[in-house]
Amino acid sequence: MAILHTINQSPDTGNQLLACVSRALPDSAIILYEDGVYAALDKIAARPNIELQKLDCKLYAVRDDCEARGLQQAALSKMVKLIDYPEFVELVTQYDVVQAWS
Amino acid sequence: MQFAILINSDPNQSPAVRSALKFTRAALEAGHTIQRVFFYQGAVTTASDMLLPPQNEEKVGELWSELAEKYKLELVVCIAAAQRRGVWSEAEAGRLGYKAHNLRADYTISGLGQLIEASVESDRLVSFG
């Protein structure tokens, strides 16, 4: 049973992302949206306490939320795939349950 | 697939109500169905028709109404959360002796049982905020 995690908070505002990464299993995926997309910045994703590259999870960020916040694709981690809402919907159907961290 | 949508955050403090709208619209356009949209905690204020944002700002409650009319969506507002935060249907206000009521058309007020029922009867619960 694979989990789709959703994160909507900057990792410097609260500990939503840390809570997620400390519990995300290899077959899961993480969608960063709203302020969650700041974690897609390469510099943040690679921080020692976050290390998204070590997770072995699929990583997604909502394109509109990145663009709205002025995040340039070049500054984002290569591990993160940009998606639009139709793909968000599709991912929800592909995973067994949604863990919407709050 | 059938989704239940839960929204928890106040639309003035979080983009959750708007993100949920985008998700719901994308799901419907892809041919999925929405069992119910449930507004809980701070999100209940979305359903007030006495909010007056400045003219250049969209009324997100109205956007939900438009989507609900187009797709016959059920927009349910939690009664206990709504009463705490001053969102009243005409019937509830009358029953409890309040003079004003402010629930938008297209929304209904009901209990938390509607949330549980929606999450049990749909294929996925998707929560925002």
Added chain:
Amino acid sequence: MATKKIMYINRVTPHSGLTAKESLDVVLIGAAFEQDVALAFIDDGVYQLLKDQQPEKTGSRHVAKSFAALGDYDVRKIYVEQESLDERGLSEADLVDLRHENPEDDYRDTASIRLISREKLARLFGRQDVLFNF
């Protein structure tokens, strides 16, 4: 109505707003639907279960006291993440003693709180049909 596995994940402190109370309201109403229900307390959520809270000192609500009723609502599985306790210097002895009558054991009076490791609990998340986060 189908029976689903529903888990309520509590991650917030008890006295900084309505979230803990409004989470519990969902659990109590949900109990009437006879689903396979579990609660999980992780991160700051473990503070909700501290036994010596005196919320009247600040005029806040006593959620820990309301948890005592969960057994009567047939909510019997209450998971507390061991690491979350450890990180806060807390142990099971600091928590409220929640009990229920276990129908699988001749209705014997049984503790509801089960300590669980972070990894096991993470796997348990994946075995649920519905996850509520408050």
